[in-house]
Amino acid sequence: MSALPSGAPAAAPLLSIRGVETFYGKIQALRGVDLDVYEGEIVTIIGANGAGKSTLMMTICGSPRARSGQILYRGEDITQLPTHSIMTRHIAQSPEGRRIFGRMTVMENLQMGTTLVGQDHFDEDLKRVFTLFPRLKERANQRGGTLSGGEQQMLAIARALMSRPKLLLLDEPSLGLAPLIVKQIFEVVRELNVNEGLTVFLVEQNAFHALRLAHRGYVMVNGAITMSGTGRELLSREEVRAAYLEGGRH
Template sequence: MSVAGINVLVEETRAAEKARTAPLLSVRGVETYYGNIIALKGVDLDVHEGEIATLIGANGAGKSTLMMTICGNPRARRGRIVFDGRDITNLSTHEIARLRIAQSPEGRRIFPRMTVYENLQMGASLDNFAHFNDDLERMLAIFPRLKERLHQRGGTMSGGEQQMLAIARALMARPRLLLLDEPSLGLAPLIVKQIFAVIRELNERDGMTVFLVEQNAYHALKLAHRGYVMVTGTITMTGTGKELLANPQVQAAYLEGGRH
């Protein structure tokens, strides 16, 4: 093989290696504003394919703002958001969803007047219902309670059932990246354990990539491969879930009756 051929082979090998190691989601230098008030101050964050990454922090730290910025509303004023090698910073929310990024938002935001079945149909609409029957069967297996409530209006269900529906609706879009914003908020401890068990199962069994925003730092870090701590719009700490659980600063602020 010629020298030129060897050089081409080396470059191809490097490109392939970079593709394998590049994060599925990359956030770099992102600043987001509400009017003249800065909410995110140069955020850097990665989520790799097949992992669970979590972002913890006090209420008002900017966690949900980052989640919404990834989805295009509000837009980042500065910085870049890259998904699977594509810059999505300036794409519309609808275009971002079509790239198979699905969100279960804070407060669930199901369609309360629609039945469980109709809510799940809405989740499948981006895929033009191509796999609706198979995916419906899968969701009802993951969340058996929804099978019992299939023709009940979403707004009449309990908070835990609504959270299950919000996650199932997001999964009906067959996402490559699942964004979960405060899935444990306002739920009883037993339901919280069930929700986190489902998240773990989705990751371990199906290889689902999950970015989880949570105030319940203990459960989130116990579940996560990678964790980030946010304080007033800035990432102040990062590490594996185990490293952050063992960190004295994290323990004092989020795990021992301090800020939640």
């Protein structure tokens, strides 16, 4: 039985993945992945670099396409939908490596985040992301490519939030960032979940921070899920501590 956030009703998963296999040519990257994300949860996947975590995130978004298995979002099979159709269903991704538009200003990047939903709520949503990330307000007219790594990560998340997602996919948000910035970003994610009920699916190499933040977690090894449990349960398991937590407390 899945552990839901305190007070959350028992319900069908918001995101359900069953038997998903993904290949790059003849190389198999995902091996029969099964997992669920319920509305109002923060769920994380931890694992070593190259385990297949980011491939799973991209497969949810339709690129690469799952060769077999099924991805359900709100009960709808989205496995074979084109990426642009998937993203119109209130799913947003903050991808690995940020991938902001370096030549555009912070404000222009945020405007790009509204492409699928229009600008009816732009002022309201802009105020929201500037409250979450005050640094971006200070840098509103600065080109994205001139921002620090931490500021670019803030911008990538803020751009995703401008599309008003019900499910936020966060891929390696701590990668290459200073510990203080990592702490700030994870605090924002927690705030979005607690105060707004935003559902978050997080892929993260920093297992200590991810499992402390998440309601539930999965461990991925060589493209397969090998372990699952609440964040607290996984933090306490010796095999997880030995493999992923040594030296990881930043």
